[in-house]
Amino acid sequence: MDKRVVFNEAHCKSCELCVWICPKQIIHLKQELNPLGYRPAYVSDEDQEQCISCAMCARMCPDAVIEVFR
Amino acid sequence: MKPVYLRPKSLTETVSHYCPGCTHGISHRLVAEVIDELGIQSKTIGVASVGCSVFAYNYFEVDFQQAAHGRAPAVATGIKRVHPDKIVFTYQGDGDLASIGAAEIVHAAARGENITVIFINNAIYGMTGGQMAPTTLEGQVTTTSPSGRTHSVQGYPLKMSELIATIEGAYYVVRCSLHNPAHIARAKRAIKQAFENQIEGKGFSMVEVLSTCPTNWRMTPVEALKWVEQHMIPVYPLGEFKTGEGE
Ligand SMILES: Cc1ncc(C[n+]2csc(CCOP(=O)(O)OP(=O)(O)O)c2C)c(N)n1
Ligand code: SF4
Ligand code: SF4
Ligand code: SF4
Numbered sequence: 001m002d003k004r005v006v007f008n009e010a011h012c013k014s015c016e017l018c019v020w021i022c023p024k025q026i027i028h029l030k031q032e033l034n035p036l037g038y039r040p041a042y043v044s045d046e047d048q049e050q051c052i053s054c055a056m057c058a059r060m061c062p063d064a065v066i067e068v069f070r
Numbered sequence: 071m072k073p074v075y076l077r078p079k080s081l082t083e084t085v086s087h088y089c090p091g092c093t094h095g096i097s098h099r100l101v102a103e104v105i106d107e108l109g110i111q112s113k114t115i116g117v118a119s120v121g122c123s124v125f126a127y128n129y130f131e132v133d134f135q136q137a138a139h140g141r142a143p144a145v146a147t148g149i150k151r152v153h154p155d156k157i158v159f160t161y162q163g164d165g166d167l168a169s170i171g172a173a174e175i176v177h178a179a180a181r182g183e184n185i186t187v188i189f190i191n192n193a194i195y196g197m198t199g200g201q202m203a204p205t206t207l208e209g210q211v212t213t214t215s216p217s218g219r220t221h222s223v224q225g226y227p228l229k230m231s232e233l234i235a236t237i238e239g240a241y242y243v244v245r246c247s248l249h250n251p252a253h254i255a256r257a258k259r260a261i262k263q264a265f266e267n268q269i270e271g272k273g274f275s276m277v278e279v280l281s282t283c284p285t286n287w288r289m290t291p292v293e294a295l296k297w298v299e300q301h302m303i304p305v306y307p308l309g310e311f312k313t314g315e316g317e
Binding site: 014 | 088090096291
């Protein structure tokens, strides 16, 4: 399945606003660091199916990291 | 799969220097979305101010001029009068607009300049390390009000939207917030209205956006959003203060 929510991980700053707002609570921070030194937000391949494409995460993100598809 | 949300084209690919979770980034994104939707990217000129948003010219894929502290409305006036066919907006913090630039914003409004002002109220001087701003709340602790702002010593918070709305030349004055997606959507509609007013030649529009400074407020980004809702909005009520000249 194609991804419903796609993160530009290199731009993420681990602010967790997307983690907080997601109604399905499927966004988490990775353990490894991105080139900026932050733990990027992501949705696991399994959890992509849980995503309802509401785009609340993308509208909350201050760094325009997230794109959403339906 | 169909796109539901794509990164706006009027933002550059540059990673911003803003702190994690700072809502300056959301305001940038909303302005860029509006520029995209109105199809005005090639004729928009931004005026950056002094403060954390001083580097805004690196983040918007439109022409930009950086103004001296507080002078963005004066610079925007010059640009708009020389290039009346361009869409000119300023992007200013509360230290910039409400303190050192208080005269410029008042007179740009009084002249009814046909420009759009995006005013970021985060109740503090962010860039310089968290000093008290004219917009700092009573009781709020900053590096220059270490026991909390007290009106008998430091005066009252300055309510710029209410003040500008008293000026005849101002056409549209609105205050909005970014503390959740519903309010972000409202803020975007207000910003779009403020740009449309300029396109239609209606005159001076100012959108005040209640914004966070998690770093200098010493809060997590989520705590900062809740602080906006619980503490800023009671002092800075949301809504349209003016729609239409002379009202
Ligand atoms: C003429 C002048 N005076 C003072 C300063 C120092 N200074 C830089 S930014 C700033 C205030 C910024 O606060 P604000 O406008 O609220 O923006 P923020 O950083 O919070 O986004 C000040 C006083 C300056 N750069 N130039
Ligand atoms: S689109 Fe909605 S459901 Fe999907 S990850 Fe984002 S916030 Fe969660
Ligand atoms: S809101 Fe954006 S920057 Fe913040 S953690 Fe989520 S993806 Fe990263
Ligand atoms: S200092 Fe405050 S206003 Fe400036 S980028 Fe950091 S959080 Fe944002």
